Amino acid sequence: MRAWAELLRVPALFTVPGDALAGAGALCAPPGHRTLLAIGSSLCLYEAGMVLNDWADRAEDAAERPHRPLPSGRVSPTTAFTVACAFTAAGLALAARAGRPALTIAAPLAVTVWSYDLALKHTPAGPFAMAAARGLDLLLGAAATGGRARPALASAALLATHTCAVTNLSRQETHEGTPTAALAALATTGALTWLLHRPLPPGGPAHHLSQNHLSRNHLSRNRRSSNCQSSNRRSPGEEAPGRHQPPARAGHRPAHHSSAPLTSVLATAYAAATARSYLHASLNPSPPLTQRAVGAGIRATIPLQAALMARSGATATALITAALAPVARRLARRVSIT
Template sequence: MPTAADLAELVRAPAALSVPGDVVAGAAAAGVLDRRTPALAGASVLLYWAGMAANDWADRGLDAVERPERPIPSGRVRPGTALGLAAGLTAAGVGLAAAAGGRRAAAVAVPLAAAVWGYDLAAKNTAAGPAVMAACRGLDVLLGAAGGRVLRALPAALTVAAHTWTVTALSRREVTGADPALPLGTLAGTALVAASAATARARTGRRCAAGSRTIGGDAVDLPVAARRRNTVAGALPVALAGWYAARYGAAQARVVAEPSAGRVRAAVGAGITGLPALQGALTARAGAGLLGLAVAAAAPVGRRLARMVSPT
């Protein structure tokens, strides 16, 4: 009988802190931050855990050789238990998404679940693996946007998807180590992702001079307090995106210097636990600054928990 700790290790429980921010960023971008958002975030977490359990079930033979300490090859969790847990979490995640967001949310949750299982069972060890996993995270952002203006959430979805591509590409070299060209490429991708997240969202009204903007063709002066709020609002996505780039980028730079398996694993872990800072930048960019800070706060918490349960 597996213990709660065994199951938490199986599903990489602490890594789920990197998941709700996808939904929040999507909802903020689409203008639908409301009472449904927490439930949709919960559905996203369930689907993430399902994917982790399905991943270890699919990899049980390989893990017996490369990672015998994992729950299934070590005998702490039976393969059938892992498969059943993955199926149950998938059904619960899709069901919760449908209950919270109706047909529009279900229309995203079903292909998201299919992409998760498709990655674990078929795409993971192919050239399409990073792209499929990136699609999973992009759909996760769009799950939060369901019920709103989904097209407005596409830039955030593509940004998170691009980040996920870099993490997934690195993760394929966690055991063997990498050629320096790989972390160089993912590091360049991280720089582009951070720049995208830091870019301020276009505002209604065209700026015409310092401290003013045009509304309906007329120049309107903004109060000093409003100018300060706009300055802070514009700086916050930049600061959070810089935080994300500094943490994850530094880990990848260490892989470039020494592309060993251990450093690759550390970079993958940094990419997973650092994702909330990126999500926070995207949320703040959409105008929800305080919520963006709350999302980003999950990054240091995730790093601490990763010392107890590996996110990779």
């Protein structure tokens, strides 16, 4: 069990559900059973990538990390490869159950995962492939929940940018590196935190959802008012119809206004989760400090996902997702997250 926990990197699993939930939040849609299927698909494809990563790197790990499950002999390469294939098949099957739009995203996601582990990991395209996988994972949640992914592109881009910076830093986990990667990750965190603190534009999905809700509530009233205008004559002192609209109730305000404080708190938590470790790794880019920084970057995915949800107005889902962070941190003390 210990060997499989290390191979599957169990603490990192807590960073996966937030992808699909952030995708659903970008549509301003409550998570449903299709969202749960997307989360299951994401978990399977993520674990397929974890196992396949160790299978592809078993010769390198034999020299640099002989304690890992495969080079130590605790898990056989054949078993690992079979499990990776099974996880991939399960992930695609769950996506298919969630609907054709979800499968349309899950298929290239699976291809990206396998391409990264088998061909792209040690090339300059490696960090971008890993970033694409995270972005596609968020879009998978949107496609499964609402049948469309385009409204979630902005959130996917922010999550992918964070992933690219962390993956680039992880390339020097096993050898003495340079401060550049850690400084780039630190700058990326600062830029993303600044973007998260900025409110969504008035034309954002949360605004349209609120406006559409108000329009439906007052549609019949407006029609009756229009009919009265055509049949009744106003007196000179009478106010023009349609000039005064009933004020929107507090619960109907655009979501990005009501959730702005929570978004700021979660964005600050995201920055705080990584800044110190990135700074230490930039001052001393040794393998231990770099590994610690990479672990912090992976765990920081959770408050980043939660901030994206809160920014879209999904405050309850954001709080539930943020609660996964301390659980992942506690498990990471027992099982390495990298």
